[in-house]
Amino acid sequence: MKQQFLKIFVLSLFFTLSGVCQTTAQKNLKTKKPNILFIAVDDLRPELNFYGANHIKSPNLxxxxxxxxxxxRAYCxxxxxxxSRASLMTGARPTRYRFIDAHIKKDExxxxxxxxxxxLKQNGYQTISNGKIYHYGQDDAEAWNEIWESKTLWTFALPESQEIREKTKRGLPVEMADVPDSLYRDGQLAxxxxxxxxxxxxSNKPFFLTMGLAKPHLPFAAPKKYWDLYxxxxIELPKSYVQPETTPKEAFxxxxxxxxxxxxxxxxxLxxxxxxxxxxxxxxxxxxIDAQIGLVLDELKRLDLEDDTIVILWGDHGWNLGDHKLxxxxxxxxxxxxxxLIIKVPGKTKGEKTDAITEYIDIxxxxAELVGLEIPNTVDGKSFVPILNGQKSEKNWAVSKFKDMVTLIKGDLFYTEWTDNKGVAYQRMLFDHKTDPLELDNLAExxxxxETIKALSKELREKWGKNFLVDTKNSKP
Structure with missing residues (x-):
């Protein structure tokens, strides 16, 4: 009798403990933060099938x-x-003195x-920088558990191309080589x-894993099989292959x-x-690069990580392919x-499109909101999570700048001012994309x-950021 009682007691204890362990495991599964696969592509235009183009072959994208x-309507x-990368990674607006050119460092x-x-690292994420995330690989080094840069000669594959490169500043602008994908940098990156x-x-830790692709940046070097797709x-020159006289010369x-x-x-x-x-x-x-991304996404699926991983893909800015003869x-x-800009959130997204104007500082x-983290006060961007939740975006504008040029994008209007270091405009440009999507008719003069110019000029100054004209790097005590 005692043995039977003991047996029942042991079995009862076993099932109780098993239930506790199972409940704990389920709780841990639910509370573990989602992974993030962060794919950055250099010089990628939104000239892709899901943006209405039908001539570039990119099945994985x-x-x-x-x-x-x-x-x-995403804008750098x-x-x-x-x-662009430093601004995106800090969520902070460029100013007249901050985030100026290709060679800046976030740390500086x-x-x-x-x-x-x-x-993310502070909050338990494994963070790995692969390829080109910042312009300089060792920038923001404290943010990463690991930084990897390919040591391969990623620029050219053919000996004759390499020889020309050694004797000149940049070498040839193109290369078509009958070589494996992994001979170039992005193949090794994948x-x-x-x-x-x-x-x-x-690992039991969530991860922030990056994939910083070098192409389609110049030189246009890729294995021959990808050239053979076209x-x-x-191939035709763009419809905007012209520089109208109404456009300020400063724009070119x-x-x-x-x-x-x-x-x-x-x-x-040319x-x-x-x-x-x-x-x-x-x-x-x-x-x-589409093929390299496909390899990574296939592996994500094979490892059963798809349902636990947010995937975001972005290009660091647009690129002119003869548009305005630029x-x-x-x-x-x-x-x-x-x-x-596309983001896959498991259980939320399935190919929807939004025409809400989005800035890169919003990423x-x-x-941060998607993984439940508090947003630092140095971030200027606004979360687009409400759009993911099916809500209408309240934001209908963006501000971009390059050197003296500052552009307000509001609805269909693209308004640019060239300003001096006091914020005084010395040239203007206005396009209405509703009637002029190719930007061939400058309305500013x-x-x-x-009256529209006056209102846009005022709004531009309200939205370009409170420290836009302040040299914060050199004005600190």
């Missing part, structure tokens, strides 16, 4: 977009890589800001991110970034054949400011628009 919220806050321009990866996923799968004879530049490459004329327009070759190369590079970025026309507070 298309599939991801079909599971995401697609932002149709500054159209140059280093500044805004050291007191708590960056997104640092906030393999590294896959290994990270396999390692992080074994017929150059079918000599695309010095491209001019540094071999076989590019130092002045004047020959049409060369322009089409560059466009062809850009398309090939987009298809190449190449590269460094302007405030829409082609340099508008960017691809930080949105991710037309009498009928002067």
């Amino acid at each position: 298309d599939k991801l977009a079909g599971e995401s919220l697609i932002f149709e 806050n500054v159209p140059v890589c280093g500044a 321009d805004f050291p007191e800001a708590i960056s997104l990866p640092y906030l 393999l590294k991110v896959i290994k990270d996923l396999q390692k992080l799968k074994q 017929d150059r004879d079918k 530049h000599n695309f010095g970034e491209l001019r540094q490459y071999e076989n590019i004329p130092k002045k004047r327009d 020959p049409d054949a060369l322009a089409k070759e560059l466009i062809h190369g850009y398309y090939a590079c987009v298809s190449y 190449w590269c970025k460094h302007v405030t026309f829409e082609k340099a400011l508008r960017t691809p 930080y507070p949105s991710l 037309k009498p009928a628009y002067q």
Whole structure:
């Protein structure tokens, strides 16, 4: 009798403890913060199928977009890589003195800001920087558990291209090489991110894993199979391949970034054949990075991490492919400011689109809110989580700048002022995208628009940020 009682008691205790353990495991599962896969792409235009284009082959991006919220009106806050990335990672607006050009460092321009990866690391996340996240790999080093940069010669694959590169400033602007994907930097990057996923799968910690792709940045170098996806004879120059006289001359530049490459004329327009070759190369590079992203997303699924991981993909700014006879970025026309931005939140997104105007400084507070973290007071952006929850965005504007150019995007209007260091305008530009989506008719000097100009000028100053004209780096005690 005693033995039977003891047996019943032991079994009862076992099931009670099992229930406690199971409840605890379920609680831990529910309370564990979601992972974040953070994909940054250099110089990526929103010239993709899910944005209405139908000529670039990017099946993996298309599939991801079909599971995401697609932002149709996302804008970078500054159209140059280093500044754009530092602004995005801190959620802070560029000013006349902060986040100026490609070569800035977050640690130098805004050291007191708590960056997104640092906030996540402080709150238990494993943070890994892979590839190009900041312009300089060691910038914001305290924010990362690990920083990885490829040691491969990622620029060119062919010996003859490498030789030209060694003897010149930048080498050739294009390369079509019959080589494996992993010979270039982004192919090695994909393999590294896959290994990270396999390692992080074994951890109990949530992760913030980044994938900073170098392409489609110049030079347009990609394996031959991606070039073969396109017929150059079918490639056309953009409809906006013109520089109207009504547009201020200050709006145009000599695309010095491209001019540094071999076989590019130092002045004047590019020959049409060369322009089409560059466009062809850009398309090939987009298809190449699409394949690398696909490998990573496939591994995320294979490891059963999909349902626990937020995936966000963004390009650091737009890029001109002959638009207004310009190449590269460094302007405030829409082609340099508008960017691809998609976010997949498990259980929430399934291919919806929003035309709410979104700025890149909004990414930080949105991710922080999604994982339940308090947003630091150095963040200027506004969370777009309400949009994810099906609510209407209250924001209908964005502000972008580059050097003296400051642009207010409000509804269909794109209003730019060139200002001096006191904030006084010395040139203006206004486009109405409702009637002029290609930005070919500057309305700023037309009498009928002067009241509109006055109102936009006032609003621009109200929205460009309280410290826009303050040199905070050099005015500290």
